[in-house]
Amino acid sequence: MAQEFYPFKDIEAKWRKRWEETGLFKMDQNSLKKKYYCLMMFPYPSAALHVGHGRNYIIGDSVVRYKIMRGYNVLSPMGFDAFGLPAENAAIKNGIHPEISTLNNIKTMRRQFDSWGAGYDWDREVVSCLPEYYKWTQWIFLQLYKKGLAYKKKAPVNWCPSCQTVLANEQVIDGKCERCSSQVILRDLEQWFFKITDYSQRLLNDLESLEDWPERVKLMQKNWIGRSQGVEIDFKVRDSDIILRCFTTRVDTIYGVTYMVISNEHPAIRELVKGASNKKEIEKFIEETKKENAADRIGADIEKRGVFTGRFVVNPVNNKAVPLWVGNYVVTEYGTGAVMAVPAHDQRDFEFAKKYGLGIEVVIDNPKEPMDASKMKEAYAEEGVMVNSGKFNGLPSLEAIRKIADFMEENKIGKRKVHYKLRDWLISRQRYWGAPIPMIYCDKCGIQPVDEKDLPVLLPRNIKFKPHGESPLKDAPEFVKIKCPKCSGNAKREIDTMDTFVDSSWYFLRYLSPRDDKGPFNKDLVNKWLPVDQYIGGVEHAILHLLYSRFIVKVLYDMGHVGFKEPFAKLFTQGMITKNGIKMSKSRGNVVSSDDLIEKYGADTVRLYTLFISPPEKDAEWGDRGVEGAWRFLNRVWRLIEDNAHAGGWWSVEGGEKDSTEKDKKLKQKTHYTIKKVTEDMEETFHFNTAISSIMELVNEIYEYIGLKHGASGPQLKEAVQTVVILLAPFVPHIAEEMWEKLGNKESVFNAEWPECDKSALNQSTIELPIQINGKLRSKIKAPSAAGEDEIKKLVLNDSLVNKWLEGKEPKKIIVVKGKLVNLVI
Numbered sequence: 001m002a003q004e005f006y007p008f009k010d011i012e013a014k015w016r017k018r019w020e021e022t023g024l025f026k027m028d029q030n031s032l033k034k035k036y037y038c039l040m041m042f043p044y045p046s047a048a049l050h051v052g053h054g055r056n057y058i059i060g061d062s063v064v065r066y067k068i069m070r071g072y073n074v075l076s077p078m079g080f081d082a083f084g085l086p087a088e089n090a091a092i093k094n095g096i097h098p099e100i101s102t103l104n105n106i107k108t109m110r111r112q113f114d115s116w117g118a119g120y121d122w123d124r125e126v127v128s129c130l131p132e133y134y135k136w137t138q139w140i141f142l143q144l145y146k147k148g149l150a151y152k153k154k155a156p157v158n159w160c161p162s163c164q165t166v167l168a169n170e171q172v173i174d175g176k177c178e179r180c181s182s183q184v185i186l187r188d189l190e191q192w193f194f195k196i197t198d199y200s201q202r203l204l205n206d207l208e209s210l211e212d213w214p215e216r217v218k219l220m221q222k223n224w225i226g227r228s229q230g231v232e233i234d235f236k237v238r239d240s241d242i243i244l245r246c247f248t249t250r251v252d253t254i255y256g257v258t259y260m261v262i263s264n265e266h267p268a269i270r271e272l273v274k275g276a277s278n279k280k281e282i283e284k285f286i287e288e289t290k291k292e293n294a295a296d297r298i299g300a301d302i303e304k305r306g307v308f309t310g311r312f313v314v315n316p317v318n319n320k321a322v323p324l325w326v327g328n329y330v331v332t333e334y335g336t337g338a339v340m341a342v343p344a345h346d347q348r349d350f351e352f353a354k355k356y357g358l359g360i361e362v363v364i365d366n367p368k369e370p371m372d373a374s375k376m377k378e379a380y381a382e383e384g385v386m387v388n389s390g391k392f393n394g395l396p397s398l399e400a401i402r403k404i405a406d407f408m409e410e411n412k413i414g415k416r417k418v419h420y421k422l423r424d425w426l427i428s429r430q431r432y433w434g435a436p437i438p439m440i441y442c443d444k445c446g447i448q449p450v451d452e453k454d455l456p457v458l459l460p461r462n463i464k465f466k467p468h469g470e471s472p473l474k475d476a477p478e479f480v481k482i483k484c485p486k487c488s489g490n491a492k493r494e495i496d497t498m499d500t501f502v503d504s505s506w507y508f509l510r511y512l513s514p515r516d517d518k519g520p521f522n523k524d525l526v527n528k529w530l531p532v533d534q535y536i537g538g539v540e541h542a543i544l545h546l547l548y549s550r551f552i553v554k555v556l557y558d559m560g561h562v563g564f565k566e567p568f569a570k571l572f573t574q575g576m577i578t579k580n581g582i583k584m585s586k587s588r589g590n591v592v593s594s595d596d597l598i599e600k601y602g603a604d605t606v607r608l609y610t611l612f613i614s615p616p617e618k619d620a621e622w623g624d625r626g627v628e629g630a631w632r633f634l635n636r637v638w639r640l641i642e643d644n645a646h647a648g649g650w651w652s653v654e655g656g657e658k659d660s661t662e663k664d665k666k667l668k669q670k671t672h673y674t675i676k677k678v679t680e681d682m683e684e685t686f687h688f689n690t691a692i693s694s695i696m697e698l699v700n701e702i703y704e705y706i707g708l709k710h711g712a713s714g715p716q717l718k719e720a721v722q723t724v725v726i727l728l729a730p731f732v733p734h735i736a737e738e739m740w741e742k743l744g745n746k747e748s749v750f751n752a753e754w755p756e757c758d759k760s761a762l763n764q765s766t767i768e769l770p771i772q773i774n775g776k777l778r779s780k781i782k783a784p785s786a787a788g789e790d791e792i793k794k795l796v797l798n799d800s801l802v803n804k805w806l807e808g809k810e811p812k813k814i815i816v817v818k819g820k821l822v823n824l825v826i
Helices: 010-021 051-069 085-094 100-118 131-146 196-209 215-225 251-256 279-289 347-356 396-408 523-529 544-558 594-602 603-612 624-644 662-685 689-706 715-730 732-741 789-798 802-805
Strands: 035-040 071-075 149-159 165-167 185-194 228-238 243-248 259-262 306-313 321-327 338-341 414-420 438-440 446-447 481-483 490-493 534-536 569-572 577-579 767-771 776-784 812-817 821-825
Touching: 010 603, 010 732, 035 051, 035 821, 051 071, 051 534, 051 569, 051 577, 051 594, 051 603, 071 259, 071 624, 085 100, 100 594, 100 603, 131 149, 131 446, 196 215, 196 414, 215 446, 228 251, 228 338, 228 396, 243 251, 243 338, 251 396, 259 347, 279 321, 279 523, 279 569, 306 347, 321 347, 338 347, 338 732, 396 414, 414 569, 569 603, 569 732, 594 603, 603 624, 603 689, 603 732, 624 689, 624 715, 624 732, 662 689, 662 715, 689 715, 715 732, 767 802, 776 789, 776 802, 789 802, 789 812, 789 821
Parallel strands: 035 071, 035 534, 259 321, 534 569, 767 821
Antiparallel strands: 149 165, 149 185, 228 243, 228 306, 228 414, 259 338, 306 321, 438 446, 438 490, 481 490, 767 776, 812 821
16 A cells, blocks of 8 residues: 655655756757757845745746657756845845855755756856856947947936945835835936937837737837837027927827926926026925936826926917926936926826916817816817817817928928837946946046956955945955056046846856857857747846847847847746735745745645646735645545556556447546647646646546446556656656656656647547526536536636626636536626
8 A cells, every 4th residue: 555645755855866867957969859948037046935936947847847758959047147236235234245145045046946846957057146157248248338339428317325326217116225215316427328229119129029928028018118109399498598309299289388397307407497586496396306216206196296497488389488397297217308288188287287377278179078178177188179279270189190290390390200218228336246347447548448358357355345335346446446458557447337137138148158268158059049939937027137138139139149139939927926915025924935845745746736826827825725735636646656556457457449448438538638638738828727637637537437447457547647647747747757667667757758649539429518607507518528627617608608697707606517517606
């Protein structure tokens, strides 16, 4: 008889050692097999991983193992995105050098990957904080500099006075630093930028070629790039030579401008407020709004605030002078920094005008109900008929957009323009723990790039961290002092380091030749293996990391370094695992330790539950009872093998293909139906949860078969049990290997052929199932007799009569009574 519980500790240690010895995950560069590059987003080595982190890597490992079983030459590497602010902050707090803490964390994470059974080609490991990697990050910077795509300029940036560094908009939460919760201010600094805006249209156009990316990710990138067509219009400041340029997509509203509003960081702001009677009030307002996050300021819900400058601007279409205000709801980062305000037809302008008693002029009338500006409760932003618009009166507003734009271009008072919301990529960081920017400042020769032969520019090891996070590099003379590469005179190094998104924008290229000291990557190898066949990671990286990686690859393509335009052919973004309805976090106290669960139940139980918990693209709530269920199922499968794989048992039967009884036929049907279902789920949707569910149903069928045929044996049973083990292998590899060995196989289960569905076995009868909704008969469907619960539910929800009765509602519960009926509770 089988042991009460399967000995997972011994089994898992045994097979992890065997996989390492046999090189299961080593990619063979000389193989003639079809290539498959499966990549999981490399992690930041912050601390121990929990079950929420595990989803990404368990999904990826299951795909890798499945592809190995399908006969592919699989590349599955792993590395670490190892620079960044957290390690430096920890160094300041704990007195441990960030390199030491980072490398220690990497050791912990590698142990955890191993404990999950996640297999990688560790000979290809890359660590972005090591000189052999960041040398080539610096090389990429120099390529962009040569191409005119890296430049330095003064710009207003989010500045954390505590961390003493620039923050991206995404790192500012409710006006505060996401790391230390200090109030963030705007500060003008000389910063390095990458000119990603030169690639705006290409980044947008090429989204169409990414057919195997989630639509929501493509939409997020499209919105981030933010292409809009409109007209640029110059408004002259009265009694001044200053011109304020604005961009509008609604040129049909030009006659309705009743004021103009500029941002607090507009380049003309200082000149405009000179001599203003309320100058102190304006300057106070500017300083106050500089503390607000730019992304929050453009939100629809923000309270609109402003100050009159005492100036007026002239509308070029009717020569009317309108007041000029400074407002908090306009930001330079998302436009020109000046907005022509049309309160009657823009809600933000309407709220501002109402608050400060500014004019409201209707210029697009509602054809169904003529409008009175004095009675308006909100802006009218729909199409309509032009009024109060000179010679354009009576035109449909859509037609007026074209005709007014023509009029402006003919009279040289406006010009058609395409604008993008995307801004150049700010890569400067005023911190130590990052790749040094390879530039030199010479009083005689100006800014000079480091010669490529002198790379890497190494971070100095012996530095003193300051309590408030100010970069220690400025106080490291052995780092700062350098000879100018052009005149050999005394010069200084750049002390800013690069944004960590630069490190992660090209790492997938380095995996092909990670120890190459002659170049960042082997061109022939990357052109053979890329684009990445399958990229897997969290949707939180949908914009910045993916957009920056696409940009860098396009630059490298233009320079002839790579032969492809997009880095990732297929993208899968998994949902988040939550606990108590929120994201797992140490600070919230809702972290579930994967180490503890693996110690109690084994890695395969954790893997099985993680994959079974929900469709992987959706968020899922972690539940301890579900872990128990996964544990019980694995023990049930284990007993199936242990109790029946004995001398003279069914596993040794060499029977023919003949299905002697209806029960034999039914088992064979179920076996091949399961093969079909699991294969489709793995190939098409990554719905591991329904794949596992169908395997569970096959196990139930096997137990039923054995119960009906005491001392059962025969080819149908042998095939069914072998199929269970093979189909489970990608998901629960350790126990699958052990069971495969117990079935008498000498080779690894991952060398076994993935079973093919015998379509003739699926020539099965159909059954008619009544469909009840809240207990009342509403429809009937025909389903294959071997169909599992998930397949039946899918057929039910696709039924037209059922959908008629549901009226768009989601059923609370779908109860399938096998072979008899289906009841929906709404």
